[in-house]
Amino acid sequence: MSDVDNPQTVPEADAAALSMAVRQLFRRLRAEAEPGAFNLSEVSTLARLDLHGPATTASLARAEAMTPQSMGAILVSLERKGLIERHPHPTDRRQTLLALTAAGRCERQRRSAAKRDWLVAAMERLDEAERRALIAAIPLIARLGENEGPADSREAPPRAEHAGG
Amino acid sequence: MSDVDNPQTVPEADAAALSMAVRQLFRRLRAEAEPGAFNLSEVSTLARLDLHGPATTASLARAEAMTPQSMGAILVSLERKGLIERHPHPTDRRQTLLALTAAGRCERQRRSAAKRDWLVAAMERLDEAERRALIAAIPLIARLGENEGPADSREAPPRAEHAGG
DNA sequence: TATTGTTATACTCTATAACTATA
DNA sequence: TATAGTTATAGAGTATAACAATA
Numbered sequence: 554m555s556d557v558d559n560p561q562t563v564p565e566a567d568a569a570a571l572s573m574a575v576r577q578l579f580r581r582l583r584a585e586a587e588p589g590a591f592n593l594s595e596v597s598t599l600a601r602l603d604l605h606g607p608a609t610t611a612s613l614a615r616a617e618a619m620t621p622q623s624m625g626a627i628l629v630s631l632e633r634k635g636l637i638e639r640h641p642h643p644t645d646r647r648q649t650l651l652a653l654t655a656a657g658r659c660e661r662q663r664r665s666a667a668k669r670d671w672l673v674a675a676m677e678r679l680d681e682a683e684r685r686a687l688i689a690a691i692p693l694i695a696r697l698g699e700n701e702g703p704a705d706s707r708e709a710p711p712r713a714e715h716a717g718g
Numbered sequence: 719m720s721d722v723d724n725p726q727t728v729p730e731a732d733a734a735a736l737s738m739a740v741r742q743l744f745r746r747l748r749a750e751a752e753p754g755a756f757n758l759s760e761v762s763t764l765a766r767l768d769l770h771g772p773a774t775t776a777s778l779a780r781a782e783a784m785t786p787q788s789m790g791a792i793l794v795s796l797e798r799k800g801l802i803e804r805h806p807h808p809t810d811r812r813q814t815l816l817a818l819t820a821a822g823r824c825e826r827q828r829r830s831a832a833k834r835d836w837l838v839a840a841m842e843r844l845d846e847a848e849r850r851a852l853i854a855a856i857p858l859i860a861r862l863g864e865n866e867g868p869a870d871s872r873e874a875p876p877r878a879e880h881a882g883g
Numbered sequence: 884t885a886t887t888g889t890t891a892t893a894c895t896c897t898a899t900a901a902c903t904a905t906a
Numbered sequence: 907t908a909t910a911g912t913t914a915t916a917g918a919g920t921a922t923a924a925c926a927a928t929a
Contacts, residue, residue, distance in 0.1 A: 559833075559895050564775060564842070565838055567841065567853050567856070568837045568838045568841055569761075569762075570860070571837065571841075571852070571853075571856050571857050572747055572758060572761075572783070572837060572857075573762050573860070574856050574857075574859040574860035574863060575740050575743050575744055575747065575767075575859065576747070576758050576759070577782070577783055577864065578740050578745060578859050578863035579740055579741060579744040579863075579921080580783065580784070580859075580863070580919095581783070581862070581863045582737055582740065582741070583895085583896090583920090584920095584921090592896075593737060593738075593741050593896095594741070594745035594896075594897090596734075596737075596835030597737070597738050597741065598735075602918095606789070607908075609911090610910070610911060610912095611855075611909080611910060611911080615721065617742070618742050618745065618746070618747065619896095619897070619898090620897075620898060620899080621910075621911065621912090622897085622898075622899080622900095622911090622912080622913090623896075623898070625911070625912065625913090626896085626897080627896090633859050638735075638797030639842070642910095645905080645906075645909095645910085646904085646905060646906085646910095647904065647905045647906065647909065647910045647911070648905095648906075648909090648910060648911085649910080649911075652848065672733045672736065672737060672862070673730055673733045675862045676732065676736075679858060679861075683858050685854050686851070686854050686858060687855050687858045687862075688732050688736075689851050689855070690852050690854070690859075691732070691735050691736050691739050692739075692852050693844060693848050693851060693852045693855075694736075694739040694740065694743050694852070694855075695738070695739040695742065695743075696846060697743050697837070697840045697852075698743035698745070698746045699742065699745070699839070700746075708757060718851055720893085731926085745896090745897080747895090748897090748918080748919090749898085757918070757919075758919095759919075759920090774887075774888090775887075775888060776886080776888075783914075784889075784919095784920070784921090785920075785921065785922080786888065786889090787888085787889080787890090787920085787921075787922080787923095788888065788889090788920050788921070791919085791920080792886070792919090794889095807887095810886095810928080810929070811887095811927085811928060812887040812888070812927065812928045812929065813886090813887060813888085813928095814884065814887085814888075861904095862887060
């Protein structure tokens with residue numbers, strides 16, 4: 554009778570293993586990014602704008618669980634690359650809506666269609682059961698990354714923004 | 719995320735979702751670290767030294783999938799905190815063995831026993847089936863982070879270039 | 884010549900603080 | 907006062923390059 558018996562107890566070993574696995578995969582993801590190309594946040598933001606349409610800096614920041622300033626830097630980078638453009642908000646002049654340009658949408662598609670990056674390839678190397686197990690865990694990982702702050706909730710009020718359809 | 723019908727085809731959407739989930743959880747993990755305390759790499763290295771015994775910079779770097787220089791910086795930090803110490807390798811004078819000090823082992827235990835960091839707490843919020851699914855995926859994530867490089871394998875870098883001047 | 888490790892340096896990503904403009 | 911956004915600055919984490927010592 555160990556941990557399975559008491560669902561309230563998660564062995565620290567599992568948390569440590571998850572932490573390490575996530576950290577290594579993250580570093581690997583980052584290392585794979587070609588220099589000068591998009592980083593992970595840019596890709597993610599581009600995808601979000603493509604899937605959900607124009608959005609503001611603040612809403613993107615919330616969705617990606619980062620500060621508006623950090624998101625602002627990402628948006629500046631994307632704008633410099635000509636992938637997004639800014640439009641005034643129709644009613645609230647404080648806000649600015651970010652939208653994909655034609656070039657941005659094209660880049661998105663190029664990435665999806667042609668590039669087939671190493672993560673896709675690596676996932677294809679798993680057998681079917683493993684792949685199913687991995688995919689089943691994705692929303693759980695996302696939930697761990699999203700939710701309840703321990704002491705200081707970042708700034709994530711229960712907002713119905715979801716990633717990755 | 720569905721489309722598991724064709725095992726040869728991993729939808730890019732799944733890869734993108736995994737990438738995003740991992741990225742967010744990583745940022746969250748990093749953000750949770752108290753300033754001045756250990757970062758994720760330090761914790762991981764400390765754990766490795768505790769579990770596997772003394773090791774060299776190079777072997778630790780390989781194990782953590784990072785460069786020896788980066789690992790060196792982590793080790794310097796741990797050494798300054800008095801958590802590890804260096805011992806000469808018995809036969810090869812190029813090598814230095816890193817080992818936990820008593821203080822290092824104590825810190826490790828303190829972390830495991832007392833701290834119960836937010837990741838453990840977050841995992842406890844999952845129901846049992848979810849937790850099982852998550853834990854089942856951990857080795858798969860680890861494998862994705864470890865294995866075969868697409869173009870440049872980290873483990874065995876082809877030394878195509880020798881210094882000329 | 885290859886390997887172990889160190890030092891110096893630079894870059895990427897994200898955070899905090901301070902500010903302006905609008906609501 | 908609260909919210910949206912920008913600018914400036916700082917920091918963590920890791921990488922590359924150049925080097926020295928040993929094998």
